[in-house]
Amino acid sequence: MASSSRTIERFDDKARETFEHAGRTTVYRGELLRHSVYDRVLHWSIALFFFLALFSGFGIYLPWLFRWFTPIFGGGQLSRIMHPYFGVAFVFFFSLQVLNWFQLMLWAPGDTRWMRSIKAITSGEEKMDPPETGFFNAGQKVMFWEIIAGCIVYIITGTILWAGAKTFGGTAVAISYVLHDISALIMLGGIFIHIYQSTIGEPGTFQAMIRGAVSEAWAWTFHPAWYKEVTGRDAQEACDEVRRKLYGDTRQAQPAASKESAAAGNVHAGVIPAEIRGRQYISLATFRKSGAAVYTPVWFAEADDKIYFMTSSKTGKYKRIRNNPQVKIAACTMSGKITGPEFAATARILPPADFARVRQMINRKYWLARVPFLWRNTDTCLEITPG
Amino acid sequence: MISGHTNPSPGFAMQRDLEVCKLVDTTTCIGCKACEVACVEWNDMPFTPTTFDNTYQTMPETSYHFWNLIKFNEHQNSDGTIQWLMRKDQCMHCADPGCLHACPADGAIVKYANGIVDFNEENCIGCEFCVSGCPFNIPRFNPETKRVYKCTLCSDRVGEGLEPACIKACPTGCLKFGTKDDMKFIAEERAKQLRDNFGWQNAGVYDPQSVGGTHVIYVLHDATDPERYGNLPKNPTIPWSYTWWKWLAKPVLGTFALFGLLGVLAHHVTHGPRVAQPEPPAKDGANV
Numbered sequence: 001m002a003s004s005s006r007t008i009e010r011f012d013d014k015a016r017e018t019f020e021h022a023g024r025t026t027v028y029r030g031e032l033l034r035h036s037v038y039d040r041v042l043h044w045s046i047a048l049f050f051f052l053a054l055f056s057g058f059g060i061y062l063p064w065l066f067r068w069f070t071p072i073f074g075g076g077q078l079s080r081i082m083h084p085y086f087g088v089a090f091v092f093f094f095s096l097q098v099l100n101w102f103q104l105m106l107w108a109p110g111d112t113r114w115m116r117s118i119k120a121i122t123s124g125e126e127k128m129d130p131p132e133t134g135f136f137n138a139g140q141k142v143m144f145w146e147i148i149a150g151c152i153v154y155i156i157t158g159t160i161l162w163a164g165a166k167t168f169g170g171t172a173v174a175i176s177y178v179l180h181d182i183s184a185l186i187m188l189g190g191i192f193i194h195i196y197q198s199t200i201g202e203p204g205t206f207q208a209m210i211r212g213a214v215s216e217a218w219a220w221t222f223h224p225a226w227y228k229e230v231t232g233r234d235a236q237e238a239c240d241e242v243r244r245k246l247y248g249d250t251r252q253a254q255p256a257a258s259k260e261s262a263a264a265g266n267v268h269a270g271v272i273p274a275e276i277r278g279r280q281y282i283s284l285a286t287f288r289k290s291g292a293a294v295y296t297p298v299w300f301a302e303a304d305d306k307i308y309f310m311t312s313s314k315t316g317k318y319k320r321i322r323n324n325p326q327v328k329i330a331a332c333t334m335s336g337k338i339t340g341p342e343f344a345a346t347a348r349i350l351p352p353a354d355f356a357r358v359r360q361m362i363n364r365k366y367w368l369a370r371v372p373f374l375w376r377n378t379d380t381c382l383e384i385t386p387g
Numbered sequence: 388m389i390s391g392h393t394n395p396s397p398g399f400a401m402q403r404d405l406e407v408c409k410l411v412d413t414t415t416c417i418g419c420k421a422c423e424v425a426c427v428e429w430n431d432m433p434f435t436p437t438t439f440d441n442t443y444q445t446m447p448e449t450s451y452h453f454w455n456l457i458k459f460n461e462h463q464n465s466d467g468t469i470q471w472l473m474r475k476d477q478c479m480h481c482a483d484p485g486c487l488h489a490c491p492a493d494g495a496i497v498k499y500a501n502g503i504v505d506f507n508e509e510n511c512i513g514c515e516f517c518v519s520g521c522p523f524n525i526p527r528f529n530p531e532t533k534r535v536y537k538c539t540l541c542s543d544r545v546g547e548g549l550e551p552a553c554i555k556a557c558p559t560g561c562l563k564f565g566t567k568d569d570m571k572f573i574a575e576e577r578a579k580q581l582r583d584n585f586g587w588q589n590a591g592v593y594d595p596q597s598v599g600g601t602h603v604i605y606v607l608h609d610a611t612d613p614e615r616y617g618n619l620p621k622n623p624t625i626p627w628s629y630t631w632w633k634w635l636a637k638p639v640l641g642t643f644a645l646f647g648l649l650g651v652l653a654h655h656v657t658h659g660p661r662v663a664q665p666e667p668p669a670k671d672g673a674n675v
Contacts, residue, residue: 060491060514062637063390067493076492076512077533124658127666161514166528170519174626177516181637188644196651202661217663243665291669 008099012038015100025212032219032230034208042100043209045093050191053086057184084162091151098148104135105145110225111138125289127221131235134225139197143190153183217242270387272305275331275340282307283332284384285342286320293328294320297336299369300384301361307345307384308358312377321347321382329384345386355381389497390490406502407545408570409554411475412577412606413616414590415561418443418457418473425556426455426477429541449476451527454538455553458617474605474616475553475562478525478538480504482599485625486537488633489520502567502602503542508534522598522623540602570604577606597622 016038023037035043056079059069066076073079110132118139120126129137136144157176160168168176198205204218216238219227224235231238276282282300285293296317300309307329311318321327327347331340350358358381363369423445427434432452440447443459455477462470484504487496495510496517506526513533517526526535541551549555550564563570574592581590591610594600605619613619 060512062633062641063491063493064638066491070493076495076510080512080514081533121661122654122658124661127661128664164515164528165518166515170521170524170626173516173519174628177519177628178632181632181640185640185644189647192644192647192651196655200655200660201651204663215663217665221661221663239664246665247668 008102012100015096027213030216031213032216032227033212034214034219035212037212039097039100040209040212042093042097046090046097049086049090049093050187053083053090054184054188054191056083056086061181061184084158087154087158091155094147094151101136101144105141107138107141108132108134110134111141114138115142123289128235128239129222129224131224133223134229135223137223139193143194146186146190150183150187153179157183270305270385272302272307272386273341273343276307276329276343276386277302279331281332281334281336283330283336283338284309284317285328285330286317286347287324287326288320289323295336295338297332297334299362299366301358301365303361305386307386308350308361308381309384310355310358310362310375310378310381313380314377318349318380318382322349327384329386343386345384348383348385350381350383354383355379389494390487390492406567407540407602408502408565408567409480409540409551409603410563410565410570410574410606411603412561412563412574413472413474414577414581414587414606414608415559416457416473416475417559417561418459419558420445420457421556421558422475422553422562423453423455423457425552426538427453429544429552430454430539449525449527449537451529451536454478454527454536460615460617462615470608470615472608472616474619476617477553477603478504478540479523479598479623480538480540480602481522481623482601483625485520485522485598485623485629486517486526487520488625489516489629491516499542501545503540503545504602505539505542506535506537508532508536511535516629520625520629522620522625524618567600567602574604574606578610581606581608593619595620595623597624 016036019038027033055069056073058065059079070076070079114130115138157180160172160176165173208214220235220238227235281297283295284298285295298309300307325347327345328342329345330338330342332338437446449456458474458476460472490496492510492512498504511534515528526537528535554562554564578590578592581587587608589609589611593605593607613621
């Protein structure tokens, strides 16, 4: 095993060296080398034969596509004759890429964590990939291993379909026919995501496969662990340093700073502003992920310079606070019209144990709150700390 | 019905409401092979050296230039007696043809309004899916031309008002040709005769409904066991790969894949790109 992996290593090194002579990769200042000439040549060879196989396969995939796609390859007969050769070439070049990238594509514990936060990453909520994201992220690795699985399916079912029923029997052909389709459909879905992510989805990625180099900012944003490995610097620190240089201290740079900046206003942190004390309603502004504020008038109770209110865990404000505890409060009318200055505050979702206590405070203040059955959905209480 | 075609089949909406049918009465076949010769002769096929397998059979299987083969089978009955069975093996011209379901090529397989299923070799792409789609194992691939061939029910003769060549050559009248209704009637009469007068209690007509009936039907001594006539399937079925998978799942899943394309574009519109950090702070400082 060890000797065979050394052989592969030697083979890959030789190939990279050979291709480096044949081609060229210029890495400008502020950039990092991402893909060698060998990486790139393999990638585009794979891509070429993937699409040739895909389009020649489309013609045979559905009779309705026959007239659209077979003319590209000079008719049905030529499509059918060439499709398997395109497939073989695709598998061949991908196999070389497997040897080339095998070590980099091995699954790491950080990849599982990456997959868990995939929603936050793809939605853009996570501005940078998780710090343990290496040369390839978990999504790329999933695609890589899916293609390996797909290639195995292609080789087996493709051989059966190529040789035909006279060699393998009608049943084997009929089953292979379906599996070949499924594998193709999965890859078709995957290629959309792959092309999107590497072009307009994450700008700056495409040049990695064209010129071979990426900007340092790209590297620390999308592959922080790889950035650290190459430069020895922490990705977050590097990013923050540039951010300070360019934009000064901002909230994004240090989330903790927001409290201070809010306190620097005309309010003392931790004290309920006089404009709010004793009022019937406050307007509570919560923030969407996009940053847009949503204002809701709420009842509230005061105790120990903290403001308490109740709501249902199904409401939008609850969900927004769960995502972002930064809120703003202001005195307002019953219908929500703001009548006083706004104050920054931090909300905290209280554990269920505190519910009875808050409920009691609200009940004391508002007689309507004491009406039974009206507040059945109210199941959560929150605490707002001004400042 | 034409493979890969949304157009109606040739002969559609014409005054030709008669479905043709070939009747093969296995009980009166004498195994003379005149039909084999007539088929080779009419279709101008070369005769090649064959394999002798200790039977009267001309060759083990039909081939791309031998579409009509009398299959000889010795069947031992439960009482120890032997039946020597001869069955004319050729394309069955199914009403619901598996080959046509499987064919991806435009116009390579045509089912005419009169029921004949014909291969148009000039359109065949040689994928051989029809071979696995056929429940009777009929289509034969010619590796030289890379096309698939089979019995045409002499569609060229039928089109001119003639009977197929094999029918014309049959000396015993065990082969008949006419409309499906007529042949079905004659076949049922013959089966009744066999049951009533010859002691073949299980005699019957082979016209399998699992493929919508066929345009070649058999009278069998024992219709309950067609397998004994050289692998004539009792319940011929088309693999589901070429039925609901091909004609329902594939277009639906293919469309879903296209939605994937729309999906990534929609993502771009709603969420925008993820850009290399640091990006400029949002205008109101609330871009979290």
